[in-house]
Every structure is written in structure tokens, then in C-alpha cells.
Amino acid sequence: MHPQDKIRNVAIVAHVDHGKTTLVDFMLRQSGVFRANEEVVDRVMDSNDQERERGITILAKNTSVRWGEYKINIIDTPGHSDFGGEVERTLMMADAALLLVDAAEGPLPQTRFVLRKALARGFPVVLVINKIDRQDARPEEVHSEVFDLFCDLEASDVQADFATLYAIGKLGIARYNLSDTNTDLAPLMDTIVKRVPAPTGDPKAPLQIIVTSLDHDDYVGRIAIGRVVRGTVREGDKVSVIGADKTTDAKVAVLYNYEGLARKRTPDAGAGENIAIAGIEEVTIGDTLTDPQNQAVLPRIHVEEPTIKMRFGVNTSPFAGKDGGKYLTSRQIRERLHREARKNPAVRVEDTESADQFLVYGRGELALAVLVETMRRDLYELSLGNPEVVTKEIDGKLHEPLELVVCDVPDSYVGVVTQRLGERKGIMVNMGNPGKGRARVEFEVPSRALIGFRSEFLTSTRGTGLLNTEFKGWKEWAGPMMRRTNGAMVSDRAGTCTPYALFHLQPRGEFFVGVGAPVYEGMIVGEHNRPNDADVNIIREKKLTSVRTAGKDENVALYPPRVLTVETAMEWIDRDELVEVTPLNVRVRKAVLSASFRPARRENAE
Numbered sequence: 001m002h003p004q005d006k007i008r009n010v011a012i013v014a015h016v017d018h019g020k021t022t023l024v025d026f027m028l029r030q031s032g033v034f035r036a037n038e039e040v041v042d043r044v045m046d047s048n049d050q051e052r053e054r055g056i057t058i059l060a061k062n063t064s065v066r067w068g069e070y071k072i073n074i075i076d077t078p079g080h081s082d083f084g085g086e087v088e089r090t091l092m093m094a095d096a097a098l099l100l101v102d103a104a105e106g107p108l109p110q111t112r113f114v115l116r117k118a119l120a121r122g123f124p125v126v127l128v129i130n131k132i133d134r135q136d137a138r139p140e141e142v143h144s145e146v147f148d149l150f151c152d153l154e155a156s157d158v159q160a161d162f163a164t165l166y167a168i169g170k171l172g173i174a175r176y177n178l179s180d181t182n183t184d185l186a187p188l189m190d191t192i193v194k195r196v197p198a199p200t201g202d203p204k205a206p207l208q209i210i211v212t213s214l215d216h217d218d219y220v221g222r223i224a225i226g227r228v229v230r231g232t233v234r235e236g237d238k239v240s241v242i243g244a245d246k247t248t249d250a251k252v253a254v255l256y257n258y259e260g261l262a263r264k265r266t267p268d269a270g271a272g273e274n275i276a277i278a279g280i281e282e283v284t285i286g287d288t289l290t291d292p293q294n295q296a297v298l299p300r301i302h303v304e305e306p307t308i309k310m311r312f313g314v315n316t317s318p319f320a321g322k323d324g325g326k327y328l329t330s331r332q333i334r335e336r337l338h339r340e341a342r343k344n345p346a347v348r349v350e351d352t353e354s355a356d357q358f359l360v361y362g363r364g365e366l367a368l369a370v371l372v373e374t375m376r377r378d379l380y381e382l383s384l385g386n387p388e389v390v391t392k393e394i395d396g397k398l399h400e401p402l403e404l405v406v407c408d409v410p411d412s413y414v415g416v417v418t419q420r421l422g423e424r425k426g427i428m429v430n431m432g433n434p435g436k437g438r439a440r441v442e443f444e445v446p447s448r449a450l451i452g453f454r455s456e457f458l459t460s461t462r463g464t465g466l467l468n469t470e471f472k473g474w475k476e477w478a479g480p481m482m483r484r485t486n487g488a489m490v491s492d493r494a495g496t497c498t499p500y501a502l503f504h505l506q507p508r509g510e511f512f513v514g515v516g517a518p519v520y521e522g523m524i525v526g527e528h529n530r531p532n533d534a535d536v537n538i539i540r541e542k543k544l545t546s547v548r549t550a551g552k553d554e555n556v557a558l559y560p561p562r563v564l565t566v567e568t569a570m571e572w573i574d575r576d577e578l579v580e581v582t583p584l585n586v587r588v589r590k591a592v593l594s595a596s597f598r599p600a601r602r603e604n605a606e
Helices: 020-030 049-054 081-093 109-120 139-152 186-195 330-343 365-377 411-422 453-460 499-508 566-572
Strands: 007-014 061-067 070-076 096-102 125-130 163-168 173-175 208-217 221-230 232-234 238-242 247-251 254-259 262-265 268-270 274-278 288-290 308-313 348-351 357-362 382-384 392-394 397-410 427-435 438-446 466-476 488-491 509-511 523-528 534-536 577-581 586-590
Touching: 007 020, 007 081, 007 109, 007 186, 020 061, 020 070, 020 096, 020 125, 020 186, 061 186, 061 254, 070 081, 070 186, 081 109, 081 208, 081 221, 096 109, 096 139, 096 186, 109 125, 109 139, 109 466, 125 139, 125 186, 163 186, 173 186, 208 274, 208 330, 254 268, 308 330, 308 365, 330 348, 330 357, 330 365, 357 365, 365 382, 365 566, 365 577, 397 411, 411 427, 411 438, 411 453, 438 466, 453 566, 488 586, 499 509, 499 523, 499 534, 566 577, 566 586
Parallel strands: 007 070, 007 096, 096 125, 125 163, 488 534
Antiparallel strands: 061 070, 163 173, 208 221, 208 288, 221 274, 232 268, 238 247, 238 288, 254 262, 254 274, 308 357, 308 382, 348 357, 382 577, 392 397, 397 438, 397 466, 427 438, 488 523, 509 523, 523 586, 577 586
């Protein structure tokens, strides 16, 4: 058991892509976690496949490093606002926050979100201004902006007196001053040891452990991860598990702590340690593990309410079961969704009036898209309705969630972005010009206006704009709002796409399918360039005559189709459409497949 006064628990928080996972890489390297000749991948903490593909942190993770006689427990948290639930519960395992801010971009919406949570817990904060080697870096201005943010969030005088370091995360360098010439992270590690307080809690008091996350191991079963708030836990101890509505007895079968990237078995752990316990099957996030003779419950973990909901259902298309899916039934889908809700408090699942459909609530489209992509890779097949916002009634009036939208765009695109968000009930609240030919514009926009807006934003700014959002609160319902402007091209029969049909339909819109793709009646094969839907024959072949043969044809030049992902398909669909998700394909379709029974597309406002 490590001495309590030699333990430091720190959470690294930042906006997405500000470099915290890369910085953790070098903290691990320079503290001797890896052998000198060991081959290590970049962003070693991003162990999940989707994290490596998307380049973002999705799940909070624990690790630890040794610095002299001190043990520094590090919690790497997600940087995207859709995964804010991970941040809120894992901050309970820390005693201070290491705030990373990009030296060029400065504080962004998620910076405000994570800093507000850290300040609310009374944490001291160490500021690291990262990427000072960027050509457009402005570290002094960013330092002033962060101080203004502390004042805006009503930080205490002690918290506002934060330590500041300057870093180049990708090179493993941290400095006290911009003029320093050292080439390692020693200043950062020394500052953590000096500024982060040792954990409190009496190791001799009755046991209390808060469970902040869950894991699973094929050999030892469910693993509860949390923090020893007070007391000492040992392998073989009997504990009481105090849940939301019942208390059960259990036994600590295996006890782990964190050493480097690995969980190491340990005989005991005292107050202030971050631990993992195997052998307790009936445990959920927020439960308290306590001494059976002195049952004292800790406050349960509460995360902010979800703002987006979406219908998950059984795949009912003609291609159901033909794309490698293993789990197809409503029972299997329901069990998987409830399993997700148990380990992620930011996700909520409700049954609907239909036995084969479920309503899933989440923080944002990306969070739900990651869940669907995970299920797809686990060989689930399902259909998805279009995302909708969660509403609530306040003082007898209907309210909807409001987002703070920060757009970082070249000066020449400020007008078009303002126009696009104005059409979606957006109100400009701030505008600044950090220089280098770019402007930063802030809007307050209803959350439903942002469904499907990201792709339109990238198109409008020719891929040069940056869009960030933060949940702002609740606002009275803003009334009807424009939805997707273009209709869909819908296949009117089953078959296989032919070059001849695609070539002649090409002027009518953009396709989602290519030559040889199988289609069925009611499947959406492309986006129409007009507001109405168009039923098309995409399997038509050229008729043979005595003069022309199948081999004698004009040159067929086809544009490549737009390949839909789970995320882009969710953004694109309208209220009368569904996304069909299988292990091999993502398709979009009409909810009513038959053209004779399908109503015409309604107006593009709700």
C-alpha cells in the first residue's frame, strides 16, 4: 500500500484535439513505464478501435506514473461534449485538474464545460498551454483568455491563482517560461507534485468506495472501478453494496490498482487510491461499497440530462439477416441497450408502445453514433429513426435544449455561416477576430437546428471551418424550423444497380450506391436535387435491338457515390425515413417501403 501523502490524483481535461492523450504518452515514456527498447504506438491510451479511427478519446481511462517517491494517478478524460458523462463521473477519482488549452485556438466550449465541473468540485487547476510551436500560437493572449474564463465561471481566489506551464506535447516538452530551453516534462511533473494536494480520508476509518465505471474480464467477470474515499480495502473482505434501491452483501475476490498501463493485483489499498475490484456481479455505477458493520452511503453520481433521443428497432428490410448479422431480435437488441445504460449513466433506454422499438436518450448525435457503430461491430442488426430533441415543460410552456455554437471560420465565410444559422433560429451573441485571417463567431441555437447541420457547415465553408458546441440550457420552443431541403431518390423495385440506369439518372442528384449494389423497393439510393422525392428505376438495362448490341454503347462516366457512415446517415434522414445498420452495410430507406402506400414528402419544416 502506497503512503497516502505520496499519492497524487489528477484528471487531464481539455477540448477535443488539444493534445492531452499525446501528452500522457510522453508522461508514461519519461517516467520509465516503458523499457528503453520497447516499441510503443502513438496515443497509447486510445486503445478502443473507434478512438484510433476517429482520433478522439471516447472512454475515460486510468493509468499511473512514478515520479521519484510519488505515485501520480492520471485519469485521461474525453474531450468531446457528447461524452461529458464520462468526464463528470471520473472527476470523482481526482483531487485536481490539469487543464490543456491549445496555444492558437484558446479556450473552446468543452474547455468551459470541463473547467466548470472541476471548479465546482473545488479542484485546484494546473494550466498547460500546449502546442506553443504552432505558427499561429498566441500563448500570452490565451493565458489572459483562460484567466477571464476562470473569472466568468466564478472561481475562488485560490483557484484563480493557477500554475501555468507551456508545452509542446508531441515532443514531450513542458516549460515554466516561454524562454526556457529544457527538453523534457520535468517542470510539469514537479508542478503536479507541488500543486496537487494529497488525497484526504482516514485509512483507519470504516470503508467507503464510490464506483465510477465498470469493466468486464473473461476470467474474473465484472470489474468495478472506483476510488477508496476512506478506510482500507483488502482482498477477501466482505462489503455491502448500497445501490439505488437495495443493499446486498458481496466479497472482494480480486483487488487491483493501476501501475503504468496495467492493472496490477494488490493485497490492499488505502484511502485516496484508485482501484478495481472483481467478484461483485450486482454492482452498478454510483453504488457505494462499504463496511457491513458501518454502512455509510455516498451521494450517487448524477450527470446532466440527455438532449437527444432516437428510436432503435429491429431491422425489417428485405435484406434483414443477409449481411452477416448475428443478433437480430428485439430481445437481443433490448438486452444490449440496457447493458449500455448500466455502464453509461449518460445513456437512458425506454420501451415504447411497439415491442420491437426502443427509445434511447443520449448527450448528442456523436455519442449515439458511437453506440450504434459499436453494436454493428458486435454483429448486431438494427434500424434507426431520425434523431429528435428531448423537450420538457417549464411553467406550463414547452422548452427545448439550447446550444452555444462556436464557429471558427475564415473571414470570407462569416456571412454564409451567419445566414445558414439564422435560417435555423440562431442568434449571434459574440464575434471576435483572433487574427491570421480567421474569425470566431458565437451563436445560441436550438439543439434540433444542429441535427444534420455539420455537413452543411463543412460544405458552406469548403471544409475550412471548425464547429464546436456546448449545452447552454433550456429555451422556450422556437417554432417551426427548416429541415432537409432536398428530397430523396427512392428505388421503385428490387434488383441490382446498372451503369445504364445510373448514368441517365445522374443529372437528378447524388447517389449513395454504386454499380452492382443490390437494392429493394423503398430503399433510398440518392439525394434528389429538388425538394420532392422521386421514385426511380435504378436497375434499368439498355434494350437490345438488331442494330445495337449490349457491347456497343456510349462511354458511361459515373461520379463516385457518397458513402454513408452511421453518423452521416443519421444526420441525413427525415422523419419518414430510417437507417438500416448491418455489420457490412449502412443503408437508408423509407419507413413505408411500397410506393403505392407511401405518402408524399411533407414540407421541409416541422
